[in-house]
Amino acid sequence: NAGVTQTPKFRVLKTGQSMTLLCAQDMNHEYMYWYRQDPGMGLRLIHYSVGEGTTAKGEVPDGYNVSRLKKQNFLLGLESAAPSQTSVYFCASKGEGAKTGELFFGEGSRLTVL
Amino acid sequence: GQQLNQSPQSMFIQEGEDVSMNCTSSSIFNTWLWYKQDPGEGPVLLIALYKAGELTSNGRLTAQFGITRKDSFLNISASIPSDVGIYFCAGRNYGGSQGNLIFGKGTKLSVKP
Numbered sequence: 001n002a003g004v005t006q007t008p009k010f011r012v013l014k015t016g017q018s019m020t021l022l023c024a025q026d027m028n029h030e031y032m033y034w035y036r037q038d039p040g041m042g043l044r045l046i047h048y049s050v051g052e053g054t055t056a057k058g059e060v061p062d063g064y065n066v067s068r069l070k071k072q073n074f075l076l077g078l079e080s081a082a083p084s085q086t087s088v089y090f091c092a093s094k095g096e097g098a099k100t101g102e103l104f105f106g107e108g109s110r111l112t113v114l
Numbered sequence: 115g116q117q118l119n120q121s122p123q124s125m126f127i128q129e130g131e132d133v134s135m136n137c138t139s140s141s142i143f144n145t146w147l148w149y150k151q152d153p154g155e156g157p158v159l160l161i162a163l164y165k166a167g168e169l170t171s172n173g174r175l176t177a178q179f180g181i182t183r184k185d186s187f188l189n190i191s192a193s194i195p196s197d198v199g200i201y202f203c204a205g206r207n208y209g210g211s212q213g214n215l216i217f218g219k220g221t222k223l224s225v226k227p
Contacts, residue, residue, distance in 0.1 A: 004156070042118070042202055042217030043157070090156050099164065100206050101147035101215065105156025 002026050006091050006106035013081045013113045021076040021109050023091030030096040032074035033058075033103065034066060036087040043090065049074055081113045120203050120218030127193055128226050135221045136187040137203035145206040146179050146186035151220070152199045160201075161188070195225050 004025045013019055023032065030051050035043040035058075045058030049068040063085060065077045074093075078085060088110050092103040120137045127133060137146070145164055149157035161172050163179035163186060170177055174191045186205070190197055203218040 040123075040219060042120075042204075042219045044217070045215070092156070099162060100145045101159060101162050101204060103157075103159065103215075105158070107154070107156055 004091055004093055004104050004106040006089075006109045008109060009107065010110050011112070013078075013111065015082060015113060017081050018077070018079050019081065019111075020078075021089055021091075021111075023074045023076070023093075023106060025072055025074075025091075025093040025104070027093060027095065027104065028071070029093035029104070030071075031094040032068065033092040033094075034064070034074065034076045035090045035092065036060065037090060037108075038087050046076065046089075078111075081111075083113045085111065086113045087111060118203055118205060118216055118218040120221055122221055123219070124222040124224070126224045126226065129193060129195060131193055133190040133193055133197070133223060134187060135201060135203075136185060137205070137218050138185045139205060139207075139216075140184070141207055142183040143205035143207050144183070146177070147204040147215075148175075148177050148186070148188045149202045149204060150199050151202065157202055190223075193223075193225050195227055198223055198225050 007022045033048040034046040044060050047066040049055050052071040055066045067075045088108045090108050091106045094103050118137050147162050148160045151157040161177040166183045167181050168179040176189045200220040200222050202220045206215050
């Protein structure tokens with residue numbers, strides 16, 4: 001009964017380093033999303049996917065890349081991390097027949113870029 | 115880009131009090147949602163509203179989709195300590211894509227026992 005699992009939960013990077021955040025869902029959901037949450041801000045959409053092999057840009061896509069090679073996994077990559085990317089990252093998924101907003105969120109991944 | 119104005123930003127209330135928070139938008143939405151985020155967790159959907167004027171309850175929580183389609187409110191009655199957290203409104207406008215869900219900045223609720 002895992003739902004949406006994000007790894008790692010915490011990570012500290014130096015400016016210029018690269019890393020990948022993994023999101024895995026076991027609910028056979030079609031749609032998957034990556035959001036970032038900053039203090040005093042709501043969630044902002046980075047990229048999303050409407051199905052295996054597809055990705056699309058959200059509100060704040062610059063500096064990030066994503067891949068959805070398998071239906072259950074959605075990867076978020078930072079090729080060259082910058083301090084402005086210090087944030088808490090949330091992955092979410094939604095079933096194809098679900099209504100708007102019926103998102104299941106992971107517990108978050110806290111990233112610090114020094 | 116589009117923004118949602120959510121107020122208040124934070125609230126400190128006594129256990130047992132009622133709570134009210136709201137969201138407004140400059141554009142018309144066809145969906146309004148309310149989420150709660152506990153510390154260290156991801157948001158969880160509380161109430162979803164899909165029709166103008168709709169009033170929906172979930173236990174002690176009640177939310178309404180404003181008749182103008184540009185606002186929504188969330189009320190919590192008889193607050194308890196576990197109501198502590200950040201409440202987010204979110205909305206989607208007509209013609210919005212699957213990714214076009216816009217979130218407010220949140221209302222942080224603190225409850226004093």
